[in-house]
Amino acid sequence: MEKAIPHAVLNSLRMNPAIPQLLELQRLDLRIAGLRAELDSFPKRIKDADAMLAGAKAGVAAAKEKHSHAQTERKKFELDVNQWRERARKYRDQSASVKTNEAYKALQHEIAHAESEATAAEDRQLEQMMAVEETEREIKSAEAKLKEAEGSLAAERSQIQSQGAAKKTELDLDLAQREKIAASIPEEIVEKYSRVAKRHHGVALAEAANEQCRGCGMRILPHTFQEIRDSHNEEIIQCETCNRILYAAEPAPIPEQKEGAASSAA
Template sequence: MNAAPADQIRLLDVQALDTRLTQLAHKRKNLPEHEEIQTLEGDLTQLRDLLVAAQTEESDTAREQTKAEQDVDQVRQRASRDQKRLDSGLVTNPKDLESLQSEIASLAKRQGDLEDVVLEVMERRESAQERAGELARRVESVQAKTEDATGRRDAALETIDTEVATVKKEREIVAGSVPAELLKLYEKIREQQGGVGAARLYQRRCEGCQLELNITEMNEVRAAAAEEVVRCENCRRILVRTPESGL
């Protein structure tokens, strides 16, 4: 294939723009904020689960406390009624008096046991409330960090996308000035060679594979007409000759 030397050199401009687009795509995919957000979202999910568990425990212990307090109140009311009967003097039968006094003593013990239960439940509820409060504050903190990281990521993506649009427009203009057949060959090689289809020959070295041409290869390149599209014998990329090629 033949192409004007100027057209071949323009391939280097196309290649530079394609390389920049590849770099931008890699940068877009590997923004540090992506991993940061993923980690924060994982932490947030875990904290929210723990918060729900703490809130559920607080709710359960609240109901448990209410039930225990109701039990205490029932025992207290029954003991109060028995004490009034005892104090009224209406119960005169010794056996009944003994039974009533025994029941009052039993109710007092029962009330004491139930009040201990209430205290134990109140302690568990208070602990659950404190844990829920602490977890709520941590959720809020991590949520704020997530929103901050998301904002930074979105700003970075916007900057990258703006540059991508500019580079694509420039590439369209530059590629449009390259002969169709030469550009087609370049695109084919670029697809096969990891995104690099054309490389400069600089100081006898192919900048595509970074290998130096041997004497035979250099002589072949020197002998080739300026319009001939030469290829690197090592990587098969289009080898673009410039005044710095060392020919």
């Protein structure tokens, strides 16, 4: 009967009693760091959304500017067309009353010139009409982007407003819990943990498996590995390479248990 050791008891026996607490401390510290990073990111998220909104506003202003420029150009070429057409008409009127062949030819030449200028101005006017249409589309798309930016800024604001309080509460609870756990671990062990955690982005503990440190992948000497897995070990054992605090996920096999399993199978 004494061979049937409950798993929970085995668990508590197989490592320094501080190890489960350190694992919990590490879990909390990583959460706390995550929450702090998230809370710290809030002002930047607002700033980014603000910048996006400013960019979208500038986009609308630029599109409107382009639109009014194209309209001005279109009107200018429209005037040109009218002026050249008017001139051609005047020359045509004059040509009815000229006396010499020379003068008539000269007028015909002027008429042709004025007509060709009118046609050229018409082409440019058409180009500008297309530009006006194009810039109208640009304004529409810039306004859609502006609406989107306004929406995402509002969403960020409301999300941050509603989440901020909840995250802060979560953080406070985690900090209180952390303090409680840290107080239950011998001070020198907490200090050791903190030193190692600082060097390894908050991950001070590493599993020891197959004579290997899972933190850095380096070998662990067989007798050290044995010690880590020894259910009576009360030492804090650190990896010689990365300094992380090692713990065994699996205890060393207990010979009596094997016998028991064999006899019950038989």
